[in-house]
Every structure is written in structure tokens, then in C-alpha cells.
Amino acid sequence: MPSVLLYLHGFQSSPASLKATQMAEWVGAHRPDIQVVIPAQPNTPAAAWAAIEQAIAALPVGCRLGVVGSSLGGFMATRVAERYGCRAVLVNPAVRPHELLHDYLGPQQNPYSGEHFELTEAHMQELVELAVPISAPERLWVLQQQADEVLDYRKALAEYRFARLTIECEGNHAFVGFERYCAQIVHFLGL
Template identity: 75%
Template sequence: MSSVLLYLHGFNSSPGSAKARQMADWLAEHRPDIEVLIPAQPNTPAAAWAAIAQSIEAAQARHGDGLRLGAVGSSLGGFMATRVSERYGCRAALINPAVRPYELLQDFLGPQTNPYTHERYELLPRHMDELRALAVPVTVPERLWVLQQQEDEVLDYRKALSEYSFARLSLECGGDHSFVGFERYPAQIVHFLGL
């Protein structure tokens, strides 16, 4: 069996984000046997999903039937990781996940600049339709672990508690959208994912 951890960054982020690097660094030191995939997702939803699916399909081609996949997603990446879990039948850890991002991101329509890549683009109403089309119902909540901090300044943590009410949940007081103290979790996440 070959283990692959797929890390999905959030909106206007990149593979260079702090949590992505912390996860990759921990794996390099403690579990170098796990292949880490951190795809650079395009800034629009349908293109981002296509890049994610392509990364998974390439891993499937490399490893064949021996692939054991687990996903980690932060914010909008948590929304995408939920889709990965449902489509590919794997476990996923969701960090301050975005719930119904097609509603949340209505406030961000218009010109955008990704602070990591400096790429400029425009977020349009059709991108909200793309997000809506990517939403999936959670059918196997025990495959999901939601890590949530109450003082997330971007997302209302109560929406995640409602959306993922039957999933495993770790709710912390304080914190913020970056998930303060994430470095405490990589070992537990890898164990939960079964990698």
C-alpha cells in the first residue's frame, strides 16, 4: 500500500501557506513514506476542482490499487476536501472549513489579488454557480474530522458545527482563521486518515 496525503489550501492561498508547510515538514521528518500532494489550485472553483482531480488521478495512475488516500483541507480547501472524501471514499480532516462558500464569497465578488502568488483575477457570479455545483451532501460523516476554532474572524464556526454535526469534532476556544497551534495536530491527523 502507498499512502498519499492531499493538502488543499483555501481561497486566495497557495501551497506555500503556513499550515501546508507545517504538514509537509512534519511528514518529511516523521513519515517520509507518505507522498504529499499540495496542488497549486487555480483561483476559480471549477478550475481548482479540475486541478485537484488531476492530482488524485495522477496518484492513482502511479500507485494503482495500492493507493491509500487521505485529504486535509483548510477553509475553502475544507469544502473541497469534503468533496474529495465523498468522491474518492477517503477520510478528510477539515480545518476551519468553509460552509456554503457560494454564499460566503458573494461579499468578495470583483477584482482579487492572491497575496501569495500576486495573480490578479476577477471573482464573478458564475464562480458562485461553480461552487454550488461542487457542493456534495455528506453521506459518511465518520470519514470527516472537523478542527474548528471559535474565534475564526472569517467564518462563523457555528455553521461548520451544524453542517458537520455527525462528524468527529475538535472545537477550541480562541484561535483564529489560520488555526492557531496547528503544529499540534499533524500526527493525530495522519493517524485519523489511516495513512
């Protein structure tokens, strides 16, 4: 049975993000038997979820799936874990992103792609509709740094209180030293 690691980047990020690159490079060097899939997600929530589902639909039938998501990708990875029954590692995950991103309503530009887009109230409603209750917290591992300048780490600790939690002092939203966890992530995902 083939193994697939699905990496989901965050809001205004891309498959070229540092953590996505570090994960793919570690897998390539140490576990080349695992297929790494890092879909480029559109900048708006419903379109991003559609791209994630399309990427999953293209995977080999019966594959062993594990997912890693960062920030808004952690929110989406939670949905993947619930919908597909797989394990997920959430890196500084966004909790209630419709509240967080409300401050970003209006014109935006993705710093990786240069794409211009407008974030609207309709997109906040899409995030509300994409949220899922957590039914199997044992399938989730949260990697959280307290000095995250974008997200309040306490919200993630409350939301995922029954999941496996790794909390580090200091750090930032990018999760300093992420590469230290690649081997443990693959092991936790069961790949």
C-alpha cells in the same frame, strides 16, 4: 500500498501556506513513507476542482489516500472524501462558500502568487454545483477554532454535526497551533 496525503489550501492561498508547510514538514520528519501532494489550485472554483482531480489522477494506482483541507480547501476536501471514499480532516472549513464569497465579488489579487483575477456570479454557481451531501460523516474530522474571524464556526458545527469535531476557544482563521495535530491527523487518515 503507498500512502498519500493530499493537502488542499484555501481561497487566495497556495502550497506555501503555513499549515501546508507544517504538515509537509511533519510528515517528512516523522513519516517519510507518506507522499505529500499539495496542488497549486487556480483561484476559481471549477478550475480548482479540475486541478484537484488532475492531482488525484496522477497518484499511484491503488494508493491509500487521505486529505486535509483548510477553509475553502475544507469544502473541496469534503467533496474528495465523498467522491473517492477516503477520510478527510477539515480545518476551519468553509460552509456554503457561495454565500461567504459573494462578499468578495469583483477584482481580486492572490497574495501568494500576485495573480489578478475577477470573482463573478458564475463562480458562485460553480461553488453551488461543487457542493455534495455528506453520506459518511465518520470519515470526516473537523478542527475548528471559535474565534475564526473569516467564517462563523457555528455553521461548520451544524453542517458537520455527525462528524468527529474538535472545537477550540479563541484561535483564528489560520488555526493557531495547527502543528499540534499533525500526528493525530495522519493517524485519523489511516496513512
